[in-house]
Amino acid sequence: MTIADSRLDQIAARFAELEARLASGTLDAEAFIAASRDYAELEPVAHTARDVRLLRDELASLAALDEPDADMRALAEEEMARIRAELPEAERRLALAMLPRDNADSHPAMLEIRAGTGGDEAALFAADLFRMYERYAAEQGWKVEVISANASDIGGFKEVIAHVAGQGVFAKLKYESGVHRVQRVPVTESGGRIHTSAATVAVLPEPDEVDVSIDDKDLKIDIYRASGAGGQHVNTTDSAVRITHLPTGIVVTQQDERSQHKNKAKAMQVLRTRLYDLRREQAQGAEAEARRAMVGSGDRSERIRTYNFPQGRVTDHRINLTLHRLPEILAGTGLGELIDALTAEDQAKRLAAMDS
Numbered sequence: 558m559t560i561a562d563s564r565l566d567q568i569a570a571r572f573a574e575l576e577a578r579l580a581s582g583t584l585d586a587e588a589f590i591a592a593s594r595d596y597a598e599l600e601p602v603a604h605t606a607r608d609v610r611l612l613r614d615e616l617a618s619l620a621a622l623d624e625p626d627a628d629m630r631a632l633a634e635e636e637m638a639r640i641r642a643e644l645p646e647a648e649r650r651l652a653l654a655m656l657p658r659d660n661a662d663s664h665p666a667m668l669e670i671r672a673g674t675g676g677d678e679a680a681l682f683a684a685d686l687f688r689m690y691e692r693y694a695a696e697q698g699w700k701v702e703v704i705s706a707n708a709s710d711i712g713g714f715k716e717v718i719a720h721v722a723g724q725g726v727f728a729k730l731k732y733e734s735g736v737h738r739v740q741r742v743p744v745t746e747s748g749g750r751i752h753t754s755a756a757t758v759a760v761l762p763e764p765d766e767v768d769v770s771i772d773d774k775d776l777k778i779d780i781y782r783a784s785g786a787g788g789q790h791v792n793t794t795d796s797a798v799r800i801t802h803l804p805t806g807i808v809v810t811q812q813d814e815r816s817q818h819k820n821k822a823k824a825m826q827v828l829r830t831r832l833y834d835l836r837r838e839q840a841q842g843a844e845a846e847a848r849r850a851m852v853g854s855g856d857r858s859e860r861i862r863t864y865n866f867p868q869g870r871v872t873d874h875r876i877n878l879t880l881h882r883l884p885e886i887l888a889g890t891g892l893g894e895l896i897d898a899l900t901a902e903d904q905a906k907r908l909a910a911m912d913s
Contacts (some may be wrong), residue, residue, distance in 0.1 A: 650870070
């Protein structure tokens, strides 16, 4: 994809304008924050555009040389060949930098994993997936906080919801939403037969406080006695909270904390995230068909990946990529290779869509 010189000039002019505004000392706090955010978003684009412009200018200067000396002409031709080889990659980097960005990419995320078909084995697989994301998050320097967990009797998770915070969380984890399938011999299987089980992963970007406004009159809040594992307080304290958002019918329950106040705060955090995700989907409705052609559409009913233990492989069905590195992927250290491949495929499709 070739970017016109006039577009490079526009990028440079806008970047210079933002630099001047930030250095002027005349902006109030709100305007300064807005300009700083615009500057940070434009900076990588402006630097890449500058590199492209320098290469183009240098190539044009060398091509215009009227050098009578044969040795100097040979040096100029050699330099022009080098630039012609470098320029396409620099232009590709610029095109990638200019792709429209999802405003939620820089947000923290709510990670929700639920056991699907397969009973106890599905719950164990859900726990395996959660540990995979925990370890990947640790490798990225992210912080994972469990919001709520519904454990199975043999150590798995029927459902687990966690908050993941750090740099670029949603940008990387958004490709994980969907149905994950496992093929293996369950620990509960005496006959050694391979079973297929599934778990559903949802990755929802967490909104900023200003992104989602919730009216108290739209909420129905029920307080009740918690049940299940969790200590003696579970059966003696009315601390569990169920919040129903009446306009949408979204229901969130929280009982993991001893304090009713803490349970309510965590439930509101999950509710706000689910409302933000719903509104994002509605806002992108007109682009739904185009997004379905892209990687990572976020459809949580779509089977996206199979983890085959007998063959030691992981296959991502969206990009037909199979890696025979199942232990490393489940350990978190190999997950980045899958995520990088999904990101590259998504970028390639979006670039192709811009060219067409």
